[in-house]
Every structure is written in C-alpha cells, then in structure tokens.
Amino acid sequence: MNNEPASDRFVDPTPTDWNSAEMQARIRKRYASERRFKFLGLTAVVASAAFLAFLLLVMLGNGIGGFSQTRIALPIDFETAPIGLDPDLIRSGSGEAALAGADFRGLVDYAATEAYGPGADAWFSGGAWEIVRARIAADPDILLGKATFDLPAASDIDVANKGDGGAVSERAVADLERRGVISKSFNSAFLTGGDATDPALAGIWGALKGSLLTMAVTLALAFPIGVLASLYLEEYAPQNRWTDIIEVSINNLAAVPSIIFGLLALAVFINFFGMPTSSPLVGGLTLALMTMPVIVIAGRNAIKSVPPSIRDAALGVGASRVQVVFHHVLPLALPGILTGTIIGMARALGETAPLLLIGMRAFIADPPAGLSDAATVLPMQIFLWSDEVDKGFVEKTSAAIIVLLVVLLTMNALAVYFRNRFEKRW
Amino acid sequence: MFKKFALVAVSALALAGCNDQAGSSGASRDVISAVGSSTVYPFATVVGERFASATGMKTPKIESTGTGGGMERFCAGVGAAHPDIANASRRMKKSEFDKCVANGVKDIVEIQVGIDGIAVGESIDGPKFALTPQDLYKALAAEVEGKPNTAKTWQDVNPALPAVAISVYGPPSTSGTYDAFKELILLKGCEADPKMKAMKDADKDAFEKNCTTLRGAPYYVEQGENDNLMIGKLAKNPNSVGIFGYSYLEENLSKVRGITLGGVAPEYDAIASGKYPGARPLFIYVKKAHIGVIPGIKEYVTEFLKGAADGGYLKEKGLIVSPADVTAKANAAANGMTTLDGAELK
Incomplete structure (x- = not known):
C-alpha cells in the first residue's frame, strides 16, 4: 500500500466518463464477447449431448429386437412321427443313449413339413430340436400323443417378422400369421446362453461372465497394488532421483497404447509362465497392468489433496504413521481413489486390443466355469458378432452393446454410491 | 472397518495368487483348441457345435487369428498349451512346416475340407x-x-x-x-x-x-x-x-x-x-501327437468331413464342396491319420 502514490502520479486524474460513446462501445464489446463465449460453451454441451443421444437411440433402435425372439408353434404327432422312442425306454438305464441316438433334427424337419408344407423345415432354427429333446427328456409321456412345441424361428424368418427380410421370408411370415402360429416373446436364452453360430440361439451370458471374471481379477490386483503404491509414494518415499524416475515411469505407463500390454502378456504370462490362453486369469492380469498406473496417478492426487493439518493433528495427538495413514489419510482420499479406479476399470471393460493377442478372439460356446477356463469378453463378442455373415447377428451385435453399456452404467453407479458414502466434508 | 477392508484386499490378492499357481499347472485340457483362418472360422464353429451336441463333450475353442498367425501358434510346440488344430485358407508353407518340425511338431495331418x-x-x-x-x-x-x-x-x-x-x-x-x-x-x-x-x-x-x-x-x-x-x-x-x-x-x-x-x-x-x-482350398491341419491326449479330436475331424461332404450342412453356410477325388483323399487322410510329407510343400 505504501508504494501506491508512486504510480498514481501518472494516472489521469479526471474521472472516467462511463457514458462517452467510446466507453459505451467498449462495454458493448465486452458483453458481446461474453455472450459469444457462453453461446460457444452451450453449443459444445449440446453437440456432445446430441452425439450421445444419437448413439443411444440408434443402439436401442437396432438392438431392442435382439432381446425378443420369433417363435413358431409346431404340432408334433408322435404316433406317426418317425422316431423310435417310448417313455419306458427313456426312463430305463439306457435312456441317455437312446436320446443321444435319436434323430430329433429329422423329427423337427418332418413335423414342420407335415404341418406347414414342403420347405417349412427351413423356417425353424437349426437348434430347435434341442428344445424338443429337452422337453421329451423332462416329460417322456408326451411321446404317447400329440404335443405342440413353441420353437425358435430361423434367423431369416426372425428378421422378416421384425420387418426387414427378403421376399421369400416375408411370404412365409405372412402365411404363418394367417395361421396364427407365429409369436414374438422375450428371448431369455439371449441373457442365459453362450455363443452359438445360430443367431436364434446365441447368448451373451458367456461373454458377460467372462467379462465379470476378468474384471474381478483386474480389480483384485490393480486396486490394492495401486492404492498401496500411491500411499507409499506419497507418505513414505523420500524425495530423490529414484522416486522421480518411478513417477515418470508410472505416468508414461498410463499413456502406453493398450496393445503393447497384450504383447507383454503374451510373452510373459502365456509363453514364460505357461498360463492357459484365452482365460479370464490372463485377461485380468493383462488389464490389471494397464489399469494400475491410472489408479496410482488418481490415488496420489487424492492423497496429496488431503490437508496436511489433518496429518499434523493426528501426529500431534500421538498417532503412529500407520495410524495416520489408515485412520485419516486413506478414508479422506478414498473418494478420489475410487473415481480413478472406476475410470481405469471402465477403460478395461471396453478393451479389446490386448485381449486379441492372448487368444480371446475366439468362439467359446460354454460359459467359463472358472478363472482358467477359456472365455471371451463383451467387447470381443461384439466384435466377433459384427463380422458374422448371418443377418440375424446385426441386431444381436447392437443388443450386446446395450448389455455392455448397462454393465458399465451399473459399475459407475456402484462407484458413485461408494464414493458418496465415504465422502467427508470439513 | 479399515481392518476389514485391508483383510478383504489381502485375501483377494491371495486368491489371485492361488489362481496363478492353479493356472500355470494346466498340463492337460479337455477342450479342443483350434486357431487360424477367419475364413474357416464360421465353418469350424458350426462343426464345433454339432460335435458337442453329438458327443456331449465340451464345445471346441476356435480362435480366429488369420492363417499366418494360426500357423505360428500351431507350430510353437506339442502340449496342452498349444493348439491341436490349425485352420488355413491356403496350404501350409514349407517354411511353416520346417518351423513346426524344429519345435517338435513332426506329425501333421493335412485335410482339405472344401473350397472358398x-x-x-x-x-x-x-x-x-x-x-x-x-x-x-x-x-x-x-x-x-x-x-x-x-x-x-x-x-x-x-x-x-x-x-x-x-x-x-x-x-x-x-x-x-x-x-x-x-x-x-x-x-x-x-x-x-x-x-x-x-x-x-x-x-x-x-x-x-x-x-x-x-x-x-x-x-x-x-x-x-x-x-x-x-x-x-x-x-x-x-x-x-x-x-x-x-x-x-x-x-x-x-x-x-x-x-x-x-x-x-x-x-x-x-x-x-x-x-x-x-x-482357393481350405484346410485343417491336425497335430497327430495330440490325438488320444486331448479327447475328441478324431470325432471332431470326422464331424468336419461329414459337414463338408456333398449335401452336408456346411454347404448352407457357404462352403463349396471339394471335387470327389479331393474329398476321397481327405477322408483317407482322416481315417488313417496319414501325416504330411514336408517335401510336398512349397
């Protein structure tokens, strides 16, 4: 304040004329520039919201059909049908063998032709016979009379029924509608089944379970290691050249393209340690390598932002260093760490590139039972289906994207919930 | 509460460690593993499904890596860690065969399954x-x-x-x-x-x-x-x-x-x-050393040829059936599991 007069001497002492034309123009310009900036900001928000809305609407529009399944009622008269089975045989000791040996595929083809004329056998999904077999195995007595089965339609009939098929299929659908035997229902097999070559039977559960197992491995490794590393670096590590090098390396590691981690995993986990290819274990380890630096960086920033007065106070009342860290610093930093974790995990969930190299780009029909079973993950399943020849897979691809988005949103919601629970204000 | 948290974290870590050991000991495998051409992939997957529903065994794992990438993996060695079958949309090259032999994969059965x-x-x-x-x-x-x-x-x-x-x-x-x-x-x-x-x-x-x-x-x-x-x-x-x-x-x-x-x-x-x-011809290459060790390989190959035969279900999927003499040769190779002579290759 005391050097103020020195500069005051050069200032024009006449008061500012706020109403002069020059000043008014300047003010107008300032307001205009502010309005422009506000408008640009709003445009940016609207544009990104429009992109997101467009993406979601297109996905929902394309994918919603993937959750429903066209079914055709098929009456089978077992008295005339060409199948050499009877209830007593199935209940006897050799029932399994009898069921395995019987020609259910032929039975379905025969019944379809009987009921709806020649060529109708192509209207049913290639896996429809498995449903017939399962029902006969569960209730052999239906072999004694007539029964009607609600069987999934072949993919071209399914596509035609949803309004985008070829001329032949459209005619078939019109014919079936006249008879009143075609129906559309929720496709529960899509949510409970594994991959299949027939879109009518393909399900997302195998890939979803693979993704969940992979994420579990990633989280179990990356979270504790990442948190402990950031705690050590912030609270214990001495400031010297070594910690500088480590810090720079971690920052670089977070920016390494993910495919490099795939090559690393192939060389180390699979070729050197001999872990099973395509397994959620190797996938999770690979993604953990990729996620760890993100967690470390977010964790360090969160720990840094805990006020030093809290540490000093705790030390002042006689807490040990470990008590300070675990009773005070970590709980206060946890919301920030969780935010970093969720960003890392979301990236890992959508990752395909490193998993290509460890053999997850594969047809795997049986959902994985454990961490070392062959599995694939949701984004990889989407990738595989998008390349399928059969048109029925188009909507399955979009439906799988919807499932992936739902998983992602659930994960984020959980993280937000935990963050709010742990959040402390002072 | 944080003790509990630490306990959970440590046990999760221990669990992951456990699985590491369980994974690396994976000396055997009960699922057929095939790698290779993305052109053969759609046929191989259909065959895999049929094979599983006919025999009750697990559905084979079929990876789509491209022919060259598949050969690389196939030829890396013998044992459960390496694939049993290579799918190829061209014939195996002499250089690939030599690499196979150098890595101990000496007996390879070549089966032409069709034409693309x-x-x-x-x-x-x-x-x-x-x-x-x-x-x-x-x-x-x-x-x-x-x-x-x-x-x-x-x-x-x-x-x-x-x-x-x-x-x-x-x-x-x-x-x-x-x-x-x-x-x-x-x-x-x-x-x-x-x-x-x-x-x-x-x-x-x-x-x-x-x-x-x-x-x-x-x-x-x-x-x-x-x-x-x-x-x-x-x-x-x-x-x-x-x-x-x-x-x-x-x-x-x-x-x-x-x-x-x-x-x-x-x-x-x-x-x-x-x-x-x-x-162009499509092939599958079978590692003979794995037959009898990994269950179901022979049945899988038989199923493949059944599907690829004239009137078989692979024709619906877009496979073109090979001429009669090629089919006969493929069947003979599959039945006798006759191995490939490296001198034939280019």
Whole structure:
C-alpha cells in the first residue's frame, strides 16, 4: 500500500466518463464477447449431448429386437412321427443313449413339413430340436400323443417378422400369421446362453461372465497394488532421483497404447509362465497392468489433496504413521481413489486390443466355469458378432452393446454410491 | 472397518495368487483348441457345435487369428498349451512346416475340407461390370510395364469398360483373402501380359513384386477384416468394386451382385469346378501327437468331413464342396491319420 502514490502520479486524474460513446462501445464489446463465449460453451454441451443421444437411440433402435425372439408353434404327432422312442425306454438305464441316438433334427424337419408344407423345415432354427429333446427328456409321456412345441424361428424368418427380410421370408411370415402360429416373446436364452453360430440361439451370458471374471481379477490386483503404491509414494518415499524416475515411469505407463500390454502378456504370462490362453486369469492380469498406473496417478492426487493439518493433528495427538495413514489419510482420499479406479476399470471393460493377442478372439460356446477356463469378453463378442455373415447377428451385435453399456452404467453407479458414502466434508 | 477392508484386499490378492499357481499347472485340457483362418472360422464353429451336441463333450475353442498367425501358434510346440488344430485358407508353407518340425511338431495331418471363392462384386445399382483378371491387374498395380500406373477410369484400362473412376474395396494385407486375391487373380492377370510373362521366366521374385504391389487410395482401399462393412460401403457407392469372401456375396444378394471374371460369374458351380478364377482350398491341419491326449479330436475331424461332404450342412453356410477325388483323399487322410510329407510343400 505504501508504494501506491508512486504510480498514481501518472494516472489521469479526471474521472472516467462511463457514458462517452467510446466507453459505451467498449462495454458493448465486452458483453458481446461474453455472450459469444457462453453461446460457444452451450453449443459444445449440446453437440456432445446430441452425439450421445444419437448413439443411444440408434443402439436401442437396432438392438431392442435382439432381446425378443420369433417363435413358431409346431404340432408334433408322435404316433406317426418317425422316431423310435417310448417313455419306458427313456426312463430305463439306457435312456441317455437312446436320446443321444435319436434323430430329433429329422423329427423337427418332418413335423414342420407335415404341418406347414414342403420347405417349412427351413423356417425353424437349426437348434430347435434341442428344445424338443429337452422337453421329451423332462416329460417322456408326451411321446404317447400329440404335443405342440413353441420353437425358435430361423434367423431369416426372425428378421422378416421384425420387418426387414427378403421376399421369400416375408411370404412365409405372412402365411404363418394367417395361421396364427407365429409369436414374438422375450428371448431369455439371449441373457442365459453362450455363443452359438445360430443367431436364434446365441447368448451373451458367456461373454458377460467372462467379462465379470476378468474384471474381478483386474480389480483384485490393480486396486490394492495401486492404492498401496500411491500411499507409499506419497507418505513414505523420500524425495530423490529414484522416486522421480518411478513417477515418470508410472505416468508414461498410463499413456502406453493398450496393445503393447497384450504383447507383454503374451510373452510373459502365456509363453514364460505357461498360463492357459484365452482365460479370464490372463485377461485380468493383462488389464490389471494397464489399469494400475491410472489408479496410482488418481490415488496420489487424492492423497496429496488431503490437508496436511489433518496429518499434523493426528501426529500431534500421538498417532503412529500407520495410524495416520489408515485412520485419516486413506478414508479422506478414498473418494478420489475410487473415481480413478472406476475410470481405469471402465477403460478395461471396453478393451479389446490386448485381449486379441492372448487368444480371446475366439468362439467359446460354454460359459467359463472358472478363472482358467477359456472365455471371451463383451467387447470381443461384439466384435466377433459384427463380422458374422448371418443377418440375424446385426441386431444381436447392437443388443450386446446395450448389455455392455448397462454393465458399465451399473459399475459407475456402484462407484458413485461408494464414493458418496465415504465422502467427508470439513 | 479399515481392518476389514485391508483383510478383504489381502485375501483377494491371495486368491489371485492361488489362481496363478492353479493356472500355470494346466498340463492337460479337455477342450479342443483350434486357431487360424477367419475364413474357416464360421465353418469350424458350426462343426464345433454339432460335435458337442453329438458327443456331449465340451464345445471346441476356435480362435480366429488369420492363417499366418494360426500357423505360428500351431507350430510353437506339442502340449496342452498349444493348439491341436490349425485352420488355413491356403496350404501350409514349407517354411511353416520346417518351423513346426524344429519345435517338435513332426506329425501333421493335412485335410482339405472344401473350397472358398473370392468374389468380386458390385452394388446391385452398379454399372454391371464385366472384368477380366487382367483388367483388375492393370487398374490396381502400382506400376504397369515399368511405368507408374496412370489409369483413372476403367475405360483407361480397357476401352470396352465404362468411364467410371477406379475404386476397389479390398481386404488388408494381413488377411488370407488378400493373399488369395494376389495369387489367384492379380498374378493371373499379370501373366496374361507377354512382357510380364517373360519377366516371370527370368526373375520370378521381381515378377511377383511387380504384379502384386498395389496402388493406394482412392484406387485400392483397404477395408479391414470386416466384410459386412464392405457390403455397406458398396451399397452406398454403386460405382465401386469390392473383393470379399463368396459366402458374403451369397448372403447379401439383395445388396450386391457378383462381377464376371473373364465371362464366368462367381457362382457355386463355377467355383467348385475351378472355372471361376477366384477359388482357393481350405484346410485343417491336425497335430497327430495330440490325438488320444486331448479327447475328441478324431470325432471332431470326422464331424468336419461329414459337414463338408456333398449335401452336408456346411454347404448352407457357404462352403463349396471339394471335387470327389479331393474329398476321397481327405477322408483317407482322416481315417488313417496319414501325416504330411514336408517335401510336398512349397
């Protein structure tokens, strides 16, 4: 304040004329520039919201059909049908063998032709016979009379029924509608089944379970290691050249393209340690390598932002260093760490590139039972289906994207919930 | 509460560690593992499903890595960590066989399962091209007769063709379809040129290099492995020509149609008989040392040949059945598990 007069001497002492034309123009310009900036900001928000809305609407529009399944009622008269089975045989000791040996595929083809004329056998999904077999195995007595089965339609009939098929299929659908035997229902097999070559039977559960197992491995490794590393670096590590090098390396590691981690995993986990290819274990380890630096960086920033007065106070009342860290610093930093974790995990969930190299780009029909079973993950399943020849897979691809988005949103919601629970204000 | 948290974290870590050990001891495997060509993949997966439902065994794991990548993995060694079967959209190379032998994979059974066609197609709104392999070579080669290629429209290549700008969507250089396109169509078109024919006799490597080095965009545009994407692009750009697998043509006849090559249309019979230039054999290679160790390999191969036979279910999926003599040879190889002689390969 005391050097103020020195500069005051050069200032024009006449008061500012706020109403002069020059000043008014300047003010107008300032307001205009502010309005422009506000408008640009709003445009940016609207544009990104429009992109997101467009993406979601297109996905929902394309994918919603993937959750429903066209079914055709098929009456089978077992008295005339060409199948050499009877209830007593199935209940006897050799029932399994009898069921395995019987020609259910032929039975379905025969019944379809009987009921709806020649060529109708192509209207049913290639896996429809498995449903017939399962029902006969569960209730052999239906072999004694007539029964009607609600069987999934072949993919071209399914596509035609949803309004985008070829001329032949459209005619078939019109014919079936006249008879009143075609129906559309929720496709529960899509949510409970594994991959299949027939879109009518393909399900997302195998890939979803693979993704969940992979994420579990990633989280179990990356979270504790990442948190402990950031705690050590912030609270214990001495400031010297070594910690500088480590810090720079971690920052670089977070920016390494993910495919490099795939090559690393192939060389180390699979070729050197001999872990099973395509397994959620190797996938999770690979993604953990990729996620760890993100967690470390977010964790360090969160720990840094805990006020030093809290540490000093705790030390002042006689807490040990470990008590300070675990009773005070970590709980206060946890919301920030969780935010970093969720960003890392979301990236890992959508990752395909490193998993290509460890053999997850594969047809795997049986959902994985454990961490070392062959599995694939949701984004990889989407990738595989998008390349399928059969048109029925188009909507399955979009439906799988919807499932992936739902998983992602659930994960984020959980993280937000935990963050709010742990959040402390002072 | 934080003790509890730490406990959970530590036990999760221990659990992961446990699994590490369990994983690395994976000495045996009860699932067949096949790797290789993305062209064979759709057939192999169908066979895998049928095999599983017929035998009650687990569905084989089939990876789509491309023929070259598959051979690399297949030849890496014997044991549960390595695949049992390699799917290939071309014959095994001598260099690959040597690598196999060097890594202890000495006994390999070669089975030709069918034929695949590479179709050249256009949008159904397209100008109805009728090309020859030579036209394609002249339109796409980076250098024609030692001079940089200057052709801009198809008419520049062949006066009989329409004056439409050259634009071809094709597979990337990593795919088997690309190899086959080079070998079956470009080299043939190149050979039709007498000067190049003379070059072939004098210097084969220079000939191949000259014939198969392609011009970049906008003439030849690599489309990635996804053939569905290419069908979409063709539908939007009716004046473009696309190169893709025959099964995609057959499945999308409402959007694209085949272009005749030398007067022969890409149709089932023409490809099966070898009249259409873009036909290539599909193989599976079986590691004999794994038969009896990994359950079900023999049954899987039998199922594959059953599906690939005339009237089998793979025909519906777009596979072209091989001629009778090739089928007989394949069946003999599968029944006797006769091993491949490296001297036969190129």
